Amino acid sequence: MKLEIGKFIVKDVKFGEKTFYENGILTINKEEAIKFIKEDEHIIDVDLVIAKPGENTRIVPVKEAVEPRIRPDGRAVFPGVTGELSMAGEGRLHALKGISVLGVGMHWGSFGDGLIDMAGKGAKYTLYSQLINVCIVADTDELEERYEQQKKNTAIRMASHRFAEYLGQTVKELEPEEMETFKLDPITKRSEEVNKLPSVVLVMQPQSQMEELGYNDCIYGWDMNKYLPSFMNPNEVLDGAMISGSFMPASSKWSTYDFQNFPTIRELYKEHGNSLNFLGVIMSNLNVTLEQKTRSSIFVAQMAKSLGADGAIVTEEGYGNPDTDYILCLAALEDVGVKTVGISNECTGRDGASQPLVTLDIKANALVSTGNVSEIIKLPPADKVIGELExxxxxxxxxxxPYDEILGSSVKEDGSIIMENNAMFCGDMIAGWSTKTMKEF
Amino acid sequence: MKNAIHYINQFFAGIGGEEMASYEPEIREGLLGPSLALNALLDAEVTHTIICGDNFMGSNTEEAVDKILEFLEDKDFDILIAGPAFQAGRYGFACGTIAKAVKEKFGVPALTSMNEENPGAEMFKKDVIIFKGGKSAAKLRSDVKVMADYANKLLKGEKTLSAQEEGFFERGIRAQVWLESGETAAQRGVSMLIKKLAGEEFTSELPIPKQDLVAIAPPIKDLSKAKIALATTGGIVPIDNPDRIQSASATRWGRYDISKMDRLEAGIFKTIHAGFDPGAADADPNVVMPLDVMKQYLKEGKIGALHDYFYSTVGTGTTQAEAARMGKEIVSKLKEDKVDGVILTAT
Structure with a gap:
C-alpha cells in the first residue's frame, strides 16, 4: 500500500474576500465558511476564530482537532464519516500542514474536553499551542445532553471533520510543496533484506468504552464499542480511517489530528527496512468487562503471533480502567513470545506517590511514560478566551x-486557573509527540 | 546567611567508639568533626552540632528524639543534615529517625546519606531524602559534598533534579519532566523496542513497583449472625450530593442512613461517578448499591443485621493513596459500629 501526502506548509491564516491558498497563506471567507458549517441544522450558533502560536489566548472547551486535507481524486477524507466508504491508505492526499481545525464549545463543555494555551507557561502542555488553530466555536441544539457531564458532541465534532475537508479544497488542484510517501509491501512479498530484520507490529487501543454508541472513536465511521481487533495497514490510520471520540479525559485522548499524523507509526516507518520490519497495525480497542478485555488481548496476541511478530509496541488512548486492557495485552503478547514496549501516560496522583497504573504486571518491563494526568497546573489569566472559560x-x-475546600474553583475571578493535567487537550501526547516523561524525585 | 544544624554520632564527634555508644543527646554551638567539612561547603552557617550515641538512640528512641527536638525549639535554622552514616546500621537508623522527626516537626528540609547496604536506607528512604553514600568514612568528604550541593540548591530555591540525577534513593514520588534532549515518546518507544529485541539493556520509564497486597480476610463463619455493611466506589449519593463528593479524582466520601428504607429510590439517590454511563444507576440505584437485595436477605435471615449506613465515594481517577486513606477512615467507623463484614461494590 502506498500513500502519498502532498504538503502545503501554512505560514499564516487570515480572513478575506474568498477562500483560497497561496504562497503559504490560507485565506478564509468567514461568511461562506460559517454558512457551510451551519448546513448542519444542529449547529444553532457559530463563530470562526483564528488562534496563533504566541498569542496570549486560552481555548476551552476543546472537543476535537483535525488536520485540513483533501483527496484530489474526490474520495472522502474520512470515509464513512464525511463521505462514502472507500479504502483509505492508498493514493494521494493533500494536507495543509501546521494548522488544525478545532471544535470548540461556545458555552458547554464535557468530561473529555480540554484546554489549550497558545502562549506562556501553559503552552508547553499541549502540541496544539504550536499550530495555527482555526476554531469552530459553536453552540448546538443537542439539548438532551446540554447539562450532562458526558456529551457526544456530535454536531461540533462532525463540523470539525467536514470543515477540515472544506479547507482542504483550497489545495485540491495545487502542486504540493513537499511530498511524503508511506509505502509498505505486502507482508509475504517483502525483500529478503527486510524479512531478516526483527518484525514488529504496532498495537493501538483506541477509546471505545462507552456502551451507548456515539461517544467512541470510529473506524471507517463504525463505533468501536462494537468491534474486535483487526489487522490494518498503518496508512489507513494516517489517511482518515480513524476519527476521535468524545469520552476520554482530554490529556489521554487521541484527537483525529493525532490519528492523521500518528508519530509512533511514522517512527516505525523510519526504522522500516533499516532496523525493523514493520508488519503493520493491530487495531485493538478498550473494553468494559474483564471478559471483553481478555477476548481482545487473545485476538491481538494470536494475530501478532500468526503474523510472525518478534516485537510489538502497545499504546492505549486512556488511563485508569483502560490500563487493565493495556497491561493484559502487553502480558498476553509476552506470553506468546512477542517482546513488548508500552507507551501510555500514568495516574500517579497529585503528590506523585500513587501506583502509576491501575493494574501492574512484571511482564510489562519496558514502558514509556508520557506524563501524570493528576499533576496540578496553575496558570495566569489570558488576554483572550476562545470558547467559555467557566x-x-x-x-x-x-x-x-467547581469547588474544592482548599483549592477553590478551577476558574478564579481574575481569569487565572488551577486544574489537573487531565484537562490539557491531548496533553500527554500519547500518540507519540510527548517529550515529557516521569522521573522519581 | 541561612543556618544549618548538623547531627552526628559519638564516634564522629570524637567522644569515643563502642564504649561511648550510650552517650546521651547533646547540642553544641559551632563545629566539630564532619561539621567542619559541611560548613566549608555549605552556603549556610552550621550553627550547632547535635551529638548522640548510636545505642542511646537505638534503645531510647523516643527519649532521644524528644530531647533533640527540644534542643531545636528555640533555634533558628533552615535545614538539618545528618551523617553521613555509610554502612553503620545503628548510625543510619539514628540519622533517618532524626531527619524524619525534624522534618515533620519543623517543616524544614532534612537530608542524610548512607550506603545502600545500610538498613536505615530502606527504613527511611520514603520519609526523607537519603543520598547514596560510600561504605566507609573514606568517602566522608565526597558524601558530605553531595549533600551540601543539594542543600545549597534547596536553600537558594534553585531547581533540583530527579533522584537518579541528584544521587538520592528513590522515594516513590514521580513527577513530570520535559526531556532536554527533545526525544519524543515515539522515538523512545521504538528505540527501547529495538534494544529489547537485540537483547541489549534498556531502562523502563515506569518500573513496575512491588505489589502492595492486602491479605484476604478469613471468611465469616456464620453469616446469619453477622452484621454486614455496604460500601461502594460507584458514586451513589443522595440526589443533592450533600458531601460534595467529586465526580472523578475523589478525595471525599460520605455515609448515608438506609435504616428506614427497603431500597434506594430513583430521584432520591443517583450516581455522580463520571467514569461510566449513569443511565442505569440513576434509574435504579440498587444496581450499584444493592440495598434491595440485602434487605431481602435480612428478611430471609441470610444475614444477621444490615448496618444502618452505606458508605460511598467515586473510584474513577482516584489515586491509590487517596483511596487507601478513605478506606482506612471508613474502616475505623465500621469497626466502631461493630460491623463484621462489608460488601464493596464497584461500577
Missing part, C-alpha cells in the same frame, strides 16, 4: 472542578 469549572471537564 466551562472548565462548571461542566465536569476531567481536570476541572
Amino acid at each position: 466551562a472548565l469549572a462548571r461542566d465536569g471537564l476531567s481536570g476541572g472542578w
Whole structure:
C-alpha cells in the first residue's frame, strides 16, 4: 500500500474576500465558511476564530482537532464519516500542514474536553499551542445532553471533520510543496533484506468504552464499542480511517489530528527496512468487562503471533480502567513470545506517590511514560478566551472542578486557573509527540 | 546567611567508639568533626552540632528524639543534615529517625546519606531524602559534598533534579519532566523496542513497583449472625450530593442512613461517578448499591443485621493513596459500629 501526502506548509491564516491558498497563506471567507458549517441544522450558533502560536489566548472547551486535507481524486477524507466508504491508505492526499481545525464549545463543555494555551507557561502542555488553530466555536441544539457531564458532541465534532475537508479544497488542484510517501509491501512479498530484520507490529487501543454508541472513536465511521481487533495497514490510520471520540479525559485522548499524523507509526516507518520490519497495525480497542478485555488481548496476541511478530509496541488512548486492557495485552503478547514496549501516560496522583497504573504486571518491563494526568497546573489569566472559560469549572471537564475546600474553583475571578493535567487537550501526547516523561524525585 | 544544624554520632564527634555508644543527646554551638567539612561547603552557617550515641538512640528512641527536638525549639535554622552514616546500621537508623522527626516537626528540609547496604536506607528512604553514600568514612568528604550541593540548591530555591540525577534513593514520588534532549515518546518507544529485541539493556520509564497486597480476610463463619455493611466506589449519593463528593479524582466520601428504607429510590439517590454511563444507576440505584437485595436477605435471615449506613465515594481517577486513606477512615467507623463484614461494590 502506498500513500502519498502532498504538503502545503501554512505560514499564516487570515480572513478575506474568498477562500483560497497561496504562497503559504490560507485565506478564509468567514461568511461562506460559517454558512457551510451551519448546513448542519444542529449547529444553532457559530463563530470562526483564528488562534496563533504566541498569542496570549486560552481555548476551552476543546472537543476535537483535525488536520485540513483533501483527496484530489474526490474520495472522502474520512470515509464513512464525511463521505462514502472507500479504502483509505492508498493514493494521494493533500494536507495543509501546521494548522488544525478545532471544535470548540461556545458555552458547554464535557468530561473529555480540554484546554489549550497558545502562549506562556501553559503552552508547553499541549502540541496544539504550536499550530495555527482555526476554531469552530459553536453552540448546538443537542439539548438532551446540554447539562450532562458526558456529551457526544456530535454536531461540533462532525463540523470539525467536514470543515477540515472544506479547507482542504483550497489545495485540491495545487502542486504540493513537499511530498511524503508511506509505502509498505505486502507482508509475504517483502525483500529478503527486510524479512531478516526483527518484525514488529504496532498495537493501538483506541477509546471505545462507552456502551451507548456515539461517544467512541470510529473506524471507517463504525463505533468501536462494537468491534474486535483487526489487522490494518498503518496508512489507513494516517489517511482518515480513524476519527476521535468524545469520552476520554482530554490529556489521554487521541484527537483525529493525532490519528492523521500518528508519530509512533511514522517512527516505525523510519526504522522500516533499516532496523525493523514493520508488519503493520493491530487495531485493538478498550473494553468494559474483564471478559471483553481478555477476548481482545487473545485476538491481538494470536494475530501478532500468526503474523510472525518478534516485537510489538502497545499504546492505549486512556488511563485508569483502560490500563487493565493495556497491561493484559502487553502480558498476553509476552506470553506468546512477542517482546513488548508500552507507551501510555500514568495516574500517579497529585503528590506523585500513587501506583502509576491501575493494574501492574512484571511482564510489562519496558514502558514509556508520557506524563501524570493528576499533576496540578496553575496558570495566569489570558488576554483572550476562545470558547467559555467557566466551562472548565462548571461542566465536569476531567481536570476541572467547581469547588474544592482548599483549592477553590478551577476558574478564579481574575481569569487565572488551577486544574489537573487531565484537562490539557491531548496533553500527554500519547500518540507519540510527548517529550515529557516521569522521573522519581 | 541561612543556618544549618548538623547531627552526628559519638564516634564522629570524637567522644569515643563502642564504649561511648550510650552517650546521651547533646547540642553544641559551632563545629566539630564532619561539621567542619559541611560548613566549608555549605552556603549556610552550621550553627550547632547535635551529638548522640548510636545505642542511646537505638534503645531510647523516643527519649532521644524528644530531647533533640527540644534542643531545636528555640533555634533558628533552615535545614538539618545528618551523617553521613555509610554502612553503620545503628548510625543510619539514628540519622533517618532524626531527619524524619525534624522534618515533620519543623517543616524544614532534612537530608542524610548512607550506603545502600545500610538498613536505615530502606527504613527511611520514603520519609526523607537519603543520598547514596560510600561504605566507609573514606568517602566522608565526597558524601558530605553531595549533600551540601543539594542543600545549597534547596536553600537558594534553585531547581533540583530527579533522584537518579541528584544521587538520592528513590522515594516513590514521580513527577513530570520535559526531556532536554527533545526525544519524543515515539522515538523512545521504538528505540527501547529495538534494544529489547537485540537483547541489549534498556531502562523502563515506569518500573513496575512491588505489589502492595492486602491479605484476604478469613471468611465469616456464620453469616446469619453477622452484621454486614455496604460500601461502594460507584458514586451513589443522595440526589443533592450533600458531601460534595467529586465526580472523578475523589478525595471525599460520605455515609448515608438506609435504616428506614427497603431500597434506594430513583430521584432520591443517583450516581455522580463520571467514569461510566449513569443511565442505569440513576434509574435504579440498587444496581450499584444493592440495598434491595440485602434487605431481602435480612428478611430471609441470610444475614444477621444490615448496618444502618452505606458508605460511598467515586473510584474513577482516584489515586491509590487517596483511596487507601478513605478506606482506612471508613474502616475505623465500621469497626466502631461493630460491623463484621462489608460488601464493596464497584461500577
